[in-house]
Amino acid sequence: MKKMLSVLLCAAFCSQSAFAESLTARKSQRFIKDFYQAIQKRDENKLNTMLADDAKINIYLLKMEQGFTLTKSDYLQQVKSAWHFGRNEKYQLKDIKYTLTQAGLSASLTLKVNESRVVFEENLSQEHEMLVDLVLIDEQIKIAALKTKTTF
């Protein structure tokens, strides 16, 4: 009986700790760095797998004091057209902070991103203050929501 109980307890808690390990601070931070690396490398397929299909992207333009809500396809389209028209892209990530929610099934990150590129022969740079929600879907980490306040 004791053995059975410990098996059941293990089934309950061991699996939870496996999830918890999947969205550790280290893995979450690694994920967000990989995400920007995929943007830098112009790896469309990888970006596509890193964003959940129903990901919600909110961009708040500080200068205009106005928000825009984008779907995953809106967001990827903008990333790709920026690749087409831009060059010398650079992304600098800093102040990455991690919060674990729902016992390892989801996590949130806050970070600052400095982004620069040349578009139409003009040097552009933007600062983003970001909040990124990560979830585990089919044992893969994906971005569920991305909120950014930007100087764009």
Added chain:
Amino acid sequence: MKGRLNAISSKIVSAVALSLLSSFSSAQSFCVFDVLGVQGPFYNSMREYATLARKWNVELELKAYTSEAQAVEDFSAGKCDIISMTGIRARDFNLFSSSIEAIGGLKTDSQMKSVIDTISRPEASKLMIQDNYEVVGVLPIGAAYLFLNDRRINSVEKIKGKKIAVLAHDLVQLRMATRLGFAPLAADIDDFALKFNSGEAELIAAPAIAYMPLELFKGVGNKGLVLKMPVSYLSLQVVTHLHKFSADFGQKSRHYFAGQFDNLQKPISAAEQEILYFFPAPDGEYDNYQNLLSDARVSMTEEGIYDPKMINLLKKVRCKSQPNHSECTNNKE
């Protein structure tokens, strides 16, 4: 005697065959408008259409026009039997089919496909004939979007009074611009984009397929924005002089073009992928823009600018997609 009869009947058969051949070989002249001439995508689509039309024993002789006004003039003068032109110009030949481009009438590509399918059915054939003209095909050009040179123009209130380049020959565009509160700036097809790219006009409405060829990204620059919300759905329409073709030609032709929708949509979707700073309406503004478009459409229909039957069909298609929308329970359209 028998030999002589044989010779005569053989001559008759040859004469009939020759006359049949000559009737097939007397080609119908086809004025094809394409800004890029024979290299353009519209011309290419019409070349494929002409190849297929041979199966219907119709020989089309294509002539490319880079000036749409000239093509329409030649068609009206009877120099062409059939013409492909934009829906804007098709208004003079069929108000019903050209009203597919009504402002805010459609919101998605699939809605456009649904309307083209509906009007290409045999049940709608009567509506495709007006006076002595028949619309034998409606092809998608894609949604027209608002291109702005300043993203601070970010609300219905702020777009009022802004200078928009419109095609001077198109009374509908002029009317639409004033109805929406813009300050219209008359342009022709040659300087329409130039006026925007140089900053003389603060905005224009154009389809995505014009973005790269007309370099509209120059007008948008790094401070502008392209509003990802269709203002209207544009079309290319193929029109014949009714009596120059057999009675069943129109229906076969409409059926063919309706079946081509997905192929024709591919370059449009690809062009939409290229647009930089392509953003949906700002949060909280979508309904304001939609109300503005809807009010303009209703009043333009009342003025006789749009055909009420088409406007009603567009509403049915919109309401099929969004049955809970408030417009679906009112009788404005």
